[in-house]
Amino acid sequence: MVNLTTKIGALTLRNPIMPASGTFSEDLADVIDLSVLGAHVTKTVTREKRGGNPTPRVCEVRGSMLNSIGIPSKGIDHFIQNVIPFYKAYDVPLIVSISAHNIDDFARICEEISVPGVDVIEVNISCPNIEEDGKAFAMRPSSTHKVMTKLRAVSDLPLWAKLTPNTGETTEVAQAAQDAGADALVVSNTLLSMAIDIHSRKPKLGNLMGGLSGPSLKPIALRMAYQCAKAVDIPVIGCGGISTVEDVVEYLIAGATAVQVGTATFINPTTMVTLISNLERFLESQNISNVRELIGTVRDNDAADSVVFMEAAP
Amino acid sequence: MVNLTTKIGALTLRNPIMPASGTFSEDLADVIDLSVLGAHVTKTVTREKRGGNPTPRVCEVRGSMLNSIGIPSKGIDHFIQNVIPFYKAYDVPLIVSISAHNIDDFARICEEISVPGVDVIEVNISCPNIEEDGKAFAMRPSSTHKVMTKLRAVSDLPLWAKLTPNTGETTEVAQAAQDAGADALVVSNTLLSMAIDIHSRKPKLGNLMGGLSGPSLKPIALRMAYQCAKAVDIPVIGCGGISTVEDVVEYLIAGATAVQVGTATFINPTTMVTLISNLERFLESQNISNVRELIGTVRDNDAADSVVFMEAAP
């Protein structure tokens, strides 16, 4: 028997496969058995009620998709009364993703959501910080550090910081999150992108721009997960473009302790279930008895640091 | 008859289709007639001879590719003696891409390459600046401004600054390049990425990481081209994932004055020739007599700036 359990800090997951925030909800119980997942991760919720972005909110690009859902939210009260109880029926850790547009609101929701039934708070800092210049908290080490420090002070739950690919400072941001007390990093959110309908000449998304997710994002997010795993000591949860067991294994080898699956669930709602059993089969075929034996085993010794550093940009 | 000519500053191109640096060479004359192109753009050259990166230098990712060629270079003398004369046989503007790892070397090659036969210098500032922390010049407005200012002083040729997607400050970098005297922007270079062979557990590229190019890059580079066209007054040349005439039109509508085609030429070496004739046919079908009528015509009025700004990160 293969051991699929993985640990994110003090939390043990029965397997390293969990959904990505915003690509999962109670509704998926119509198609799969939610109890098999490593964790449940909810769509980002804000304190206040919000409507979300104008439609169209998604569009297709070659082999991937863009979305600008925004964060439609029924507010934290609705969430606590309706969503948390739903997941209590499952014996699976519940990860609640939160966000806000300024640090105080962030702290308030973080505190208020620290209720029984919630096992981890995932902090979606890939959202604009309107107190500064509107760039996402996770685009800069300084704003990442500031918000995570504040949140660390108001909750005893594990905090996972969700990073953005829209930055040139991935490792610095990762370190800032760790320094401020994050218990793990989720790497990463979607990448700012655009598509235009050439006939109507209108942006394909109602909101002009949106985030790229799906297979196109994988090599980028994998690179970030690798960089973060090298840069910090806390666990890294890989996220971006995962759809096959090979993708899962690639992230684990790169240093991820677990992975989140997003867009692939839209294409095949049974993806996560398939990944869990395929991961088991893969490990068996390789005579690996414990999935943790894969983590961080990338053979990168050949590539001297200096070379990487100097020539990475072609 | 449709007018395909486009202007980049004082330079008129017979059509807006040109190759991207590093994805084109004299060798392509074996397959297509190089005289039909809007411009010829050479692989980045450095002053000194360089070997380039270890192999494997390319790998495939879903629907796209990674490369870490590095900048193998036979040096500037070889370039002036052999490459420039080859292109003199064509009545097509020659764009020479240059790079260096520090500002002084950059200035020297810029000066030395300003010889007859060269129409434009494309400045590949997406390469690491080893005098600072090794991040590419184009990752920050300050280093972009510094290097472009220096180059502006040493050459009378038009300077095109080639930007990188590995930054969270696209518009700031674009403005810095314009302020420093760049005549146009090429948007953009490849995006830092990674792939790992799950069986050998080795990175698929000899250099550990490399740049993503091809269709996966398109929505990202298109977004950047749009942002740059909004942010600066100098022409923007779109580059990233273009393989169909719809892609070309999308970039033009987003605000690009011309486009560069890279990886698509590896898949179909006749791509650029096909794009030129398909662009002509597309314009005819739309009753547009001049390609310039497309440029920057994106209907983005509906999306209020504030919305874009606040909600871009999903």
Add this chain to the structure above:
Amino acid sequence: MELKQRNAEAGTSANGRAFEAETRVKSNREVNGEYRQLILDAPQKILDCQPGQFFHLLCPVTSKHQPYLRRPMSIYGYFPEKGELHFLYKVTGEGTQALAELNEGDTLNVLGPLGVGYTIRDDWNNILLLARGVGLATLAPLAHEARRLGRKLTAICSARNPDVLMSIDLFTEMGAEVITVTDTEGTSDLENVASIIRTKIANGEVDALYTCGSNRMLKLLQDVGAEYGIPGEIALEQQMACGVGMCQCCVRSFRRSGKITHERVCREGPVFDIQEAMGW
């Protein structure tokens, strides 16, 4: 925290409302210049459908067409006894072009049945449907259901020209009174259609109105429905990613108890109360 052990009893298992299933193409033929009919050999479990529900189709990838997201398609017919699932589709873009290239024997991955279908209340004995173009696909199963329930059905079928009028035989077979209106004959304008419906209502032949898709039909039936106090339902469309309610991309606005709400077309819909639906 300690490892939470999987406990088969605790926790709800998949409630088996919708399935990701492989089907096999029985036929995929052109109906007329614009529309094609796809007949799938489908497993029983996915054939427990309601009129107005839809499936989310994973269109094939080829060198020519590379659709990524699934494509939503109304159920044109579901026949558990034959193990068949039918779709009627218009070839528009990448996904439907790819669908059009499916051959007999090819497999097609479908997800469904999804969404909330049409309701036929017990006291709606006379129902009227208004369909245009591919809207016929969505409304065809409603006709089946009406016959099964023994209701009287009037079907107004609208099209550009008589040649592209589809499914008339199907509606006739279902015992419906079929009224055709076309652009070329000048009979499909809103005024004429409205007056046909008004006459039917005046004759006491309409307890409920059904339509799908277009803004114009919505307006028309909203007006007539409001005028005579006749209830109605409309199936709406919206861009979809997940199709099952997770991504929140498919929302539309509705007027409900004086407020504007957003509802997911894939989950709360695709069928909605016609008076609550808002034009677009």
Add this chain to the structure above:
Amino acid sequence: MELKQRNAEAGTSANGRAFEAETRVKSNREVNGEYRQLILDAPQKILDCQPGQFFHLLCPVTSKHQPYLRRPMSIYGYFPEKGELHFLYKVTGEGTQALAELNEGDTLNVLGPLGVGYTIRDDWNNILLLARGVGLATLAPLAHEARRLGRKLTAICSARNPDVLMSIDLFTEMGAEVITVTDTEGTSDLENVASIIRTKIANGEVDALYTCGSNRMLKLLQDVGAEYGIPGEIALEQQMACGVGMCQCCVRSFRRSGKITHERVCREGPVFDIQEAMGW
């Protein structure tokens, strides 16, 4: 600067060395458990080939396989008189799996002929080739050419077991003396192969040595060649993107006049002087 007008006379036009062409699959059959032979109906212009050259194949995209880059394949046979182009390939990953699914009548986009092939100098009357596995594909056209030029050919064919020995008939047909060595029979070890070659050389039956692919063969022929002063050539492989010399991804290191140089396998190769090639 003023608009440079296109001038058909000025400027070189495509020199017509290589072409992107659509071909049609005539057959694509399994040769044995691992190898398949692909026969294409090809336009004349791409059939002016040299032994050792290759084509760059645009493998088909399907729901199951989505290769992106082209795949390089040696020419296994080119027959202008029949309008045929042959490849012999081993199914390894995504691209070759996709190739394996091509059916008769399907189209395949190929780019070529590419690269520099084998040379047979006028005074090389006795040539010896050493082939293993899919290397036979690369060396087969050399046998054809040897016969055309009236040279005497010895072909040492190595394989895991006699079952997977391919193309022996082909070499025999070309008038070659065929020597087969296999792992299962214990005859394919380097020492044995070396001693076979040494004997041939001692008998004055070898003016030049040819091989392709593997490091072990390279070493073997480098040693024997150096020992007896016999020239030779090897076809090498490397990951490729463009296949025509633009991207510089396919370089290998060579020892040339005391220095180490990088040469592009797609452009300066794939065939190189055997003494200049470096092991890997």
